[in-house]
Structures are given as structure tokens and as C-alpha cells.
Amino acid sequence: MAKPDPLHMVLKLTQDAEEQASLQLRSAQLELQRRQNQLEALQNYRLDYMKQMEQQQGQSISASHYHQFHQFVRQVDAAIVQQVNAVKDADNQRQHRQVYWQEKQQKRKAVELLLANKAEKAKLAELRAEQKMVDEFASQQFYRKRQR
Template identity: 60%
Template sequence: MAHDPLLTVLKLAKEAEEQAALRLKAAQFEHQKRVNQLQSLRDYRLDYMRQLAAQQGQQIRADYYQQFHRFVRQVDEAIKQQLAVVHEAEQQKQYRQQHWMEKQQKRKAVELLLEKKAQQKQLRENKQEQKLIDEFASQQFLRRKLNTHQ
């Protein structure tokens, strides 16, 4: 049997889909890592705010209070920047998801073509076999008919 070029196309499509799946997995991991970092920053800010709340009612030096607010603003800015990083990672993840789905669709299309070709080949073989069976049956019928007339 001659090598079907579609088999090569299928092999390449499978490899492309696998690569896209690996990139998607990496993007999902990166996104989750960025989300975790954002949550850590938020938790850190919350803990820091709780420390200030715990000191309420006590005398706090003005320079400590200013330093505290400066630090909270820095944490807020880090949170804002991390939100942008998370958003970018989410977009990358969505892009990778779409790319993987496209590769998956291409692979499935090639598999479908191969399946149709195989069905068509089987149909041709079945017709050829039926034709041979019919010819054989006709020849036997003619032989019997000739033998009975002799």
C-alpha cells in the first residue's frame, strides 16, 4: 500500500496540537502563579492593616503613622501592577486556549478525512469483491446450464 500523504499531515497535526497543549499548560501555570502572587500581596496588605487596627487606641508616633501609610501605598501600587500582570497572563492563557482548540480542530479534520478515505476504499473493495462473486456465480450457472444441455 502506498503511503498516504494525509498520514504525514495527521502526524504533523498531532505534533502541533501537542505543542499547543504544552504551551497552554504553561500559560495556565503562569496565570495561576500570578494570581497566587496577587493574593499574597492582598493578604500581606490585610495583615498590615490588621496590625494598625490592633494598635488603635494606643498612642502612635506621627512618623510611624506616616511611614505606615507610605508603605500601604507602596503595597497598593504593587497590587495594581500585579493586577495588570494577572490580566496579561489571563489574555495569554486565552490566546493559548484558542490556539490549542484550532490545532485540535485541524487534527480532527484530518482524522475525519482519513476515515472517509478508508470507508471509500472499503466500499470499493466490497464492490470489487461482490463483482468477483457475481462473476463466479454467473460462470458456475453457465457451466451448469451447458452441462445440463449436453
């Protein structure tokens, strides 16, 4: 029975590592999308609020209401700035995980290439051995015919 090639175990490990990296990348992509959606919701909320105030523009607005409006807009703007930073952080994380996944993918492909090369060399060696046996058999047949 042939001894198992340790490269097959290495391949299994690299495949597992690549799969884990792929799952981490997918998670980072989903988190980025979630944060982008939150940013978009905040921006839309601000826009809607501004439209509401614009519709009330011809009406008399108390000073305290006007002050509350500006204070609220500043709070929403601060939340938008925070969310923009959260989106940037999530995008950086996604980029980092993408590079990590690509590294794991390259390692897996390198091990697969090593195994393919090894299999090709083994096949060539087997073909040479078969050819040698055929050649020996043919030469034995030739000598037997000559000796008769």
C-alpha cells in the first residue's frame, strides 16, 4: 500500500484556511454593506428633515424651535460624520480580509501545482518503466527467435 503524500494534508489545510478567509471576507463585505446602508439612511433622514423645514419656511417659527432645528441638524451631521468613519473602517477591514483571502488562495494554488507536477513526474516514471518492460520483453522475444 502506498504511503499517503504529506502534500495532500498540506492541501487540505490550505483549502480550510482559504475557506475560513473567504468566510471572513464575506462577513466584512456584509458589515461594510450594513454600515453603508446606515449612512444612506442617516443622509436620507437629514434630507427629509431639511425638506420639512423648507416647507415651513413661510410660516412663523419661534426662536426656540429654530434653535432646536439647527441643534438637531448638527447632531445628525455629527452622526453622519461618525458613520462615514465607520464605513471607512469597514472598507479597510474588507480590503485587509480580501488581501488575506488572496494570499490563502495563492498558497492553495501553489500546493495544487506541486501535487500536479508530482503526479505528472510519477506518471512519466510509470510510462518509462512500462516502456522499459516492453522493450525488455521485445528483446527477449527477439533473442529467443534468433536462438531457434
